Amino acid sequence: MQLLFDGVKKFNNIDFLEHKLLFEKISRNQQPHTLFIGCSDSRVVPSLITKTLPGDLFVIRNIANLVPPYRISDDFLAATSAIEYAVKMLEIKTILVCGHSNCGGCNALFMAPEALSNVPNTQKWLQLAAPVKEKILAMNITNVAQREWMTEQLNVVEQLNHLLTYPYIASLYSAGSIDILGWYYLIETGEVYNYDKTKKGFVKIE
Ligand SMILES: [Zn+2]
Numbered sequence: 001m002q003l004l005f006d007g008v009k010k011f012n013n014i015d016f017l018e019h020k021l022l023f024e025k026i027s028r029n030q031q032p033h034t035l036f037i038g039c040s041d042s043r044v045v046p047s048l049i050t051k052t053l054p055g056d057l058f059v060i061r062n063i064a065n066l067v068p069p070y071r072i073s074d075d076f077l078a079a080t081s082a083i084e085y086a087v088k089m090l091e092i093k094t095i096l097v098c099g100h101s102n103c104g105g106c107n108a109l110f111m112a113p114e115a116l117s118n119v120p121n122t123q124k125w126l127q128l129a130a131p132v133k134e135k136i137l138a139m140n141i142t143n144v145a146q147r148e149w150m151t152e153q154l155n156v157v158e159q160l161n162h163l164l165t166y167p168y169i170a171s172l173y174s175a176g177s178i179d180i181l182g183w184y185y186l187i188e189t190g191e192v193y194n195y196d197k198t199k200k201g202f203v204k205i206e
Contacts (some may be wrong), residue, residue, distance in 0.1 A: 019053065026055040034058070034094040035086040036077075037159070039065045043187050044100050058086045064105025064155060065097055066128045067162040087169060087178070095163060098183040099156040106151045115120045132158050149184075153202055156182040157195060 036046045036057045046052075046059050060082045068080055082176035086092045097108075107114060109129055116123040120204065132155045141147040160182045164170045172178040182195035184202050 009085075021046045022053060022055070030055055030058075032056055032058040032086070032090060032092055034096055035060065035083065035092045036098065037061075037062065037065055037067060037083075037096040039100055039105060041100060041103065041105075043184060044098065046098070046131055049098075049185055049190075049192060058092060059083070063122060064103055064108075064129055065099055065157060065159060066091045066105075066125065066155075067097065067159040068128055069162050070165040070167065080105065083163075083169075087166075087172070092178075094179040094181060095169070096183060097156050097163070097180040098185055100185040101149065101152065101187050101194065103152050103155075105129075106132075106155055107148065107149065110147075111135075127152055128162075129155055129158065138190050152197075153184050153193075156184060160195070 032055060034050075034052075034057050036050070037060045038046055040061045040063055044061075046057050046061075047054075051059065060079055062079055066079070067083070068077070071077075071080070073080075083095075087095075105122075105126060105130070108122070108126055109132065113123070116126075132151060135145060135154060136151050139150070141150060153162050160180055163180055164173065169178065169180075173180060182202075183205075184193040184195075186192070192205045194205050195201075196203045
């Protein structure tokens with residue numbers, strides 16, 4: 001725990017000073033250009049892999065970078081309300097869904113239900129990726145590693161489709177007023193692949 005407190009001191013003495021003017025500039029107002037939807041995984045660090053600064057990214061993180069389909073509800077909708085706020089109030093210009101290698105959430109799709117019995121909310125949450133699991137099973141992939149990255153990549157594409165169930169996103173997208181991107185981040189190499197909608201595949205960013 002002490003390392004967290006030491007971290008604040010280092011932040012105050014080094015990083016904050018380095019970006020002092022920026023922090024002053026953004027102190028009363030944020031104008032992020034991008035809504036970044038990523039996995040909660042500790043190894044995925046949105047500002048690091050995009051080399052962005054405070055104020056640039058509005059971030060939603062959850063298990064397996066999932067986008068719940070559009071609905072209005074009396075429930076407390078964390079991801080859905082953050083999407084709404086980012087698009088309607090902050091008027092972000094780009095929505096980016098970023099999946100990653102070795103995703104525990106994606107792997108859990110193929111676990112026996114008993115293995116997840118002590119995390120019932122996680123199990124429920126992952127139902128949002130059920131269509132991904134169905135499509136992957138239909139492919140009959142025998143190689144586990146291949147199934148893993150196929151699942152992680154297909155999951156990103158599925159979430160891009162979920163974004164278009166939001167009427168206000170669909171209309172902005174069809175008017176060309178908002179970009180929607182799907183990325184796949186490889187933890188062990190640092191490589192990031194961008195989904196090419198025409199080629200229907202991921203292409204390395206370089
Ligand atoms: Zn993950």
